[in-house]
Each structure stands twice: as structure tokens, then as C-alpha cells.
Amino acid sequence: MRLLRGHGAALAVTFALFSGAAIAASVAPASTDRVAAQGAVSDALAATIATCAACHGEKGVSTDPRYPDLAGQKPGYLVKALHDFQSGARTSDLMQPFATALGPDQVTAIAAYFARQTPATPKKADSDLARAGKIVFTARGQGHPPCASCHTAGGLLGGVMGRMMGGGMMGGGMRMTDPAITPNLAAQSASYLKSALDAFASGARADPVMSPIAKSLTQTEREAVAAYLAGLKG
Ligand code: HEC
Ligand code: HEC
Numbered sequence: 201m202r203l204l205r206g207h208g209a210a211l212a213v214t215f216a217l218f219s220g221a222a223i224a225a226s227v228a229p230a231s232t233d234r235v236a237a238q239g240a241v242s243d244a245l246a247a248t249i250a251t252c253a254a255c256h257g258e259k260g261v262s263t264d265p266r267y268p269d270l271a272g273q274k275p276g277y278l279v280k281a282l283h284d285f286q287s288g289a290r291t292s293d294l295m296q297p298f299a300t301a302l303g304p305d306q307v308t309a310i311a312a313y314f315a316r317q318t319p320a321t322p323k324k325a326d327s328d329l330a331r332a333g334k335i336v337f338t339a340r341g342q343g344h345p346p347c348a349s350c351h352t353a354g355g356l357l358g359g360v361m362g363r364m365m366g367g368g369m370m371g372g373g374m375r376m377t378d379p380a381i382t383p384n385l386a387a388q389s390a391s392y393l394k395s396a397l398d399a400f401a402s403g404a405r406a407d408p409v410m411s412p413i414a415k416s417l418t419q420t421e422r423e424a425v426a427a428y429l430a431g432l433k434g
Pocket of ligand 2: 268336347348376381385399406407427
């Protein structure tokens with residue numbers, strides 16, 4: 201995440217406070233109160249959420265397209281992502297310090313908090329690009345089943361149809377992945393989705409399933425599928 205390094209310095213300050221002893225007192229109190237008022241979360245959890253909010257938004261909808269929306273994401277996937285940042289299986293200069301500061305209970309609680317927030321509203325996307333992206337998302341790719349067979353997207357082609365395409369004759373020899381840890385991509389930021397696909401393709405982010413799939417897509421296909429997904433209802 202070279203592009204994002206500029207934000208690191210400012211946030212390093214937030215992080216220094218976050219990791220200090222007086223957590224609740226040091227995180228912006230107004231923000232903490234607002235988070236706490238939104239639902240039954242403890243003061244300590246509200247303080248942690250307020251820290252994440254600097255990049256991901258208080259309710260998990262980011263105002264900066266470089267940071268992923270977390271609202272409405274599957275809790276199992278959020279937990280897996282945080283564990284991957286903690287173990288170093290997934291690297292990010294910005295995210296890893298925040299992930300490694302979380303204890304096991306905080307990981308579960310924070311994943312549950314963001315998972316139950318209202319998903320982002322669909323983003324406006326270039327319609328030609330999105331149309332091309334729909335084909336990438338729903339068609340069978342080179343040696344892999346359609347994206348839609350694993351990633352349910354806003355209900356479209358999810359469920360039964362996805363299962364039909366994922367297995368049997370259209371399966372392309374690849375098994376479907378556990379739905380609980382397969383992220384929902386609908387209404388996610390296009391620039392985040394594109395950068396995630398680029399990272400899989402370059403090897404900067406490694407996943408046994410997604411790395412070969414992303415590599416099989418052209419730059420234009422990655423951009424198009426990201427635009428399509430960003431415009432879907434989450
Ligand atoms: C300094 C900005 C920043 C802060 C603060 C931050 N994150 Fe992140 N987060 C990121 C970036 C950037 C990524 C994308 C990393 C990548 O894949 O390269 C990310 C990714 C994630 C992901 C993976 C999302 C996905 O779709 O794969 C989760 C989960 C997450 N953050 C949770 C949190 C939590 C919980 C906190 C607070 C404890 C937090 N983040 C604080 C910047 C931040
Ligand atoms: C066989 C199942 C499967 C197929 C087919 C598949 N994916 Fe994935 N995808 C996954 C899994 C599992 C992950 C989570 C990887 C991880 O934990 O880092 C993922 C992660 C992603 C991510 C990262 C999301 C995030 O929040 O960081 C993107 C983007 C993505 N896939 C796009 C696609 C696209 C586009 C296609 C089709 C060209 C596709 N996937 C096909 C299973 C699949």
C-alpha cells in the first residue's frame with residue numbers, strides 16, 4: 201500500500217494513543233460517545249471502534265475509497281482478515297499495527313460490530329465499464345468457475361444459481377470456498393477492489409484461490425469487475 205503511506209504519520213499518533221494504557225481517555229471522546237450510543241457496545245470496544253473509524257468510518261462505511269468498507273461484511277471473513285494481518289499472512293503497513301493491537305476477544309467483538317452495520321450504498325460507476333465487469337463476474341473464467349459462484353453479490357446470482365455454477369459442469373475443476381470466509385463484494389469501493397485484485401495478481405497478497413484467478417484477468421477486466429461490484433446493492 202505504497203500510495204497510502206502519507207496517511208501513516210498522522211495515524212501513527214492515533215495509534216500511539218490507542219496502544220497506550222489510558223485507551224478510553226485518549227481516543228477522541230466525542231467520537232467514542234457517538235459510537236457507544238449506536239448500540240450496546242462497551243466503552244472499551246467503543247474506544248477501539250473509534251480508532252478504526254479514522255479510516256473505515258464509524259459505521260464501517262469509509263469516506264476514502266482507498267479504505268475498504270467493513271459494514272455488513274461477513275463476520276467470519278472480517279475475523280479471518282484480522283487474523284491474517286496479525287500473523288503476517290496478509291501485509292499492510294497501515295492495517296497490521298491496528299490488527300496486532302487487538303486481543304482475541306476484541307477481534308470477535310469488532311468483527312461482529314462491523315458485520316451488523318448497514319452496508320454502504322452502491323457507488324456510481326461508469327456504466328460501460330460496469331457492463332463489461334458484469335460479464336467478467338458472471339462468466340466462467342480461464343480455469344476457474346465464475347466469480348459469482350463463490351461471491352454472492354447483493355443477492356444477484358447468489359444462492360442456488362451460484363451453487364449450480366460453482367459445482368458440476370461449470371465448475372472448472374475448482375471447489376467453492378467456505379461462504380463464511382468468502383467476502384461479499386457488493387457496494388465495496390471500486391478502487392479498493394481493484395487494488396485487492398492487483399495485489400493478488402502481483403503476489404503482494406497471497407491466497408491459494410484468488411491469486412491464480414486474479415492473475416488470469418487483464419488490467420481492464422480487473423478494473424471493470426471492480427466498477428461493476430461497486431455499483432451493486434450491498
Ligand atoms: C490507518 C488507516 C486504518 C486504520 C486506522 C484501520 N484500518 Fe483496517 N484497513 C486499512 C487498509 C489500508 C486496509 C486494506 C489493506 C490491504 O489489503 O492492503 C484495511 C483493511 C482492513 C480489513 C480487511 C477488509 C477486507 O475487505 O479485506 C479489516 C477487517 C480491517 N481493516 C479492520 C480494521 C479494524 C477492526 C480497525 C481498528 C482496530 C482498523 N481496520 C483500522 C486501513 C486502516
Ligand atoms: C472458488 C471461489 C472463488 C472464486 C471463483 C472467486 N473468488 Fe474472490 N475470493 C474468494 C475467497 C475465499 C476470498 C478471500 C481471500 C482472503 O481471505 O484473502 C476472495 C477474495 C476476493 C477479493 C478481496 C476482497 C476484499 O475485501 O479484500 C476480491 C476483490 C475478489 N475475491 C474478487 C473476485 C473476482 C473478481 C472473481 C472472479 C474473476 C473472484 N473473486 C472469484 C473466493 C473466490
